[in-house]
Amino acid sequence: MYKTLLTELDKGMMTITINRPDKMNALNKDVIAELGQAMDDVYTNAEVKTVIITGAGEKSFVAGADISEFLSLDAAGGAALAKIGQDSVFNKIENCPKPVVAAVNGFSLGGGCELAMACHFRVAATNAKFGQPEVNLGLIPGYGGTQRLTQLVGKGKAMELMMTADMIGAEEAKTLGLVNHVVAPEELINKAKEILLKIQTKAPVAVAQVIACVNDAAKCNAHGFDNEIERFGACFTTEDMKEGTGAFLEKRKPVFKGK
Numbered sequence: 001m002y003k004t005l006l007t008e009l010d011k012g013m014m015t016i017t018i019n020r021p022d023k024m025n026a027l028n029k030d031v032i033a034e035l036g037q038a039m040d041d042v043y044t045n046a047e048v049k050t051v052i053i054t055g056a057g058e059k060s061f062v063a064g065a066d067i068s069e070f071l072s073l074d075a076a077g078g079a080a081l082a083k084i085g086q087d088s089v090f091n092k093i094e095n096c097p098k099p100v101v102a103a104v105n106g107f108s109l110g111g112g113c114e115l116a117m118a119c120h121f122r123v124a125a126t127n128a129k130f131g132q133p134e135v136n137l138g139l140i141p142g143y144g145g146t147q148r149l150t151q152l153v154g155k156g157k158a159m160e161l162m163m164t165a166d167m168i169g170a171e172e173a174k175t176l177g178l179v180n181h182v183v184a185p186e187e188l189i190n191k192a193k194e195i196l197l198k199i200q201t202k203a204p205v206a207v208a209q210v211i212a213c214v215n216d217a218a219k220c221n222a223h224g225f226d227n228e229i230e231r232f233g234a235c236f237t238t239e240d241m242k243e244g245t246g247a248f249l250e251k252r253k254p255v256f257k258g259k
């Protein structure tokens with residue numbers, strides 16, 4: 001179905017694998033277009049409950065935007081590349097009402113680090129390496145990296161990482177709060193699935209509201225507290241809230257319908 005992606009749906013979990021291992025899974029125009037389509041499918045396909053994004057092969061998650069597409073660009077072309085990517089992929093992932101986790105298996109550089117950061121959280125293999133090396137190319141991050149790295153690791157460390165272009169390993173990324181878990185490469189997908197299976201037992205509408213509220217906080221939305229009040233109230237109109245509270249009082253496990 002896709003030229004540059006592999007997709008698999010298993011127990012409600014959609015795994016999207018970027019599949020250009022000979023080019024370290026670099027994000028060319030085709031990958032960006034197909035990731036946008038895959039995310040549209042995630043939004044609309046009721047069978048998809050949660051999502052894992054990963055890279056093909058053992059060396060790389062994604063080693064950045066495809067540098068070979070940069071040479072012909074001028075200011076407007078560069079800005080358009082960044083805007084199309086942000087609108088059609090990165091923001092769509094971040095704002096997705098279904099949980100999206102990055103399973104980072106190797107190099108996660110430039111647009112790869114930005115892709116991982118657009119996901120709701122990250123699980124990394126011990127061989128994962130993170131960095132924003134754009135200044136080596138005379139560039140800056142363009143897929144949201146200056147914003148999301150600062151949100152995740154704080155201003156000082158974000159400044160240092162983006163100005164030095166240093167690569168950091170999985171354990172350091174965990175210490176900085178860039179990744180939540182570090183596991184052996186062969187355990188990576190299982191770890192992501194284990195967490196997502198747990199989330200799939202929770203009330204889906206409430207999970208979607210958590211995503212929206214936390215995104216407000218990350219973006220310093222001045223209305224974050226008011227939005228939380230409104231979304232908290234909205235939860236009371238769901239069947240799942242009646243089921244969850246009813247199940248607690250009846251001392252049984254809830255069965256949520258996502259309604």
Ligand code: COA
Nearest residue numbers: 022023024026063064065066067068107109110111133134
């Ligand atoms: N864009 C386009 N092609 C890329 C790429 C990228 N971001 N990253 C890797 N590739 C290609 C290489 O050109 C090479 O292609 P070739 O076999 O046709 O020559 C292939 O992927 C393998 O990469 P190679 O550099 O030989 O592997 P390596 O193990 O020596 O190094 C990296 C791996 C990730 C350290 C190195 O490829 C790299 O620094 N990539 C660029 C990272 C970057 O600057 N990203 C930010 C872009 S904005």
